[in-house]
Amino acid sequence: MVAKEHLLALKNRILPPGAGPVIELLSQHHQQLEMTSIILEHVPLIIIGRHGMIARLPIDGRITKLSQPPEILTSLQRFFESEQTLYVFINLPEIQFPAAVTEVIREVEERVQKRDELMRQIDEALERRDRGAFLRLAQSLAQLEE
Incomplete structure (x- = not known):
C-alpha cells in the first residue's frame, strides 16, 4: 500500500x-x-x-x-x-524552488510553530488562572499575527 x-x-x-x-x-x-x-x-x-x-x-x-x-x-x-x-x-524531477521562496516557507513554518506554542501557553495560563501570564501571552500572540 x-x-x-x-x-x-x-x-x-x-x-x-x-x-x-x-x-x-x-x-x-x-x-x-x-x-x-x-x-x-x-x-x-x-x-x-x-x-x-x-x-x-x-x-x-x-x-x-x-x-x-x-x-x-x-x-x-x-x-x-x-x-x-x-x-x-x-x-519525475522535483520542482526546484528559488532560495528566497524556501526562506519564506521556513519563516512561515517558524511563525506557525511559535503561534502554536503561544496558544499552548495561553491554555496553560488559563488553567492556572494566571491573569498576568494570560495577558502577556495574548499580547505576544496578537503581535505575531499582525
Missing part, C-alpha cells in the same frame, strides 16, 4: 499533461497500489514520467498498453473496481 500523502506529494513535481486527474484517482485507491523501482512485465503497471504516462492494464483478459491520459483514466477507473494491485513507477 502507498501512503496517500506520498501520492499527493507528487503534485510538487513536474507532472506530464493529464497526470493531475490520474494522481487524484490513484490517491483515492492508494490501498491497491504498490510502488516499484523497476518496470515490471505482465502485471498491472502505470509509469509516470516527465514527458508522459504509460499504463499496462488488463482489458478483456489481456494486458493492454495505454498512453493517452483520457484512456488511462477511464481504464484505471474500471481497474479499481477489482481488488487487484496496481504497480506504480514514478520518474
Whole structure:
C-alpha cells in the first residue's frame, strides 16, 4: 500500500499533461497500489514520467498498453473496481524552488510553530488562572499575527 500523502506529494513535481486527474484517482485507491523501482512485465503497471504516462492494464483478459491520459483514466477507473494491485513507477524531477521562496516557507513554518506554542501557553495560563501570564501571552500572540 502507498501512503496517500506520498501520492499527493507528487503534485510538487513536474507532472506530464493529464497526470493531475490520474494522481487524484490513484490517491483515492492508494490501498491497491504498490510502488516499484523497476518496470515490471505482465502485471498491472502505470509509469509516470516527465514527458508522459504509460499504463499496462488488463482489458478483456489481456494486458493492454495505454498512453493517452483520457484512456488511462477511464481504464484505471474500471481497474479499481477489482481488488487487484496496481504497480506504480514514478520518474519525475522535483520542482526546484528559488532560495528566497524556501526562506519564506521556513519563516512561515517558524511563525506557525511559535503561534502554536503561544496558544499552548495561553491554555496553560488559563488553567492556572494566571491573569498576568494570560495577558502577556495574548499580547505576544496578537503581535505575531499582525
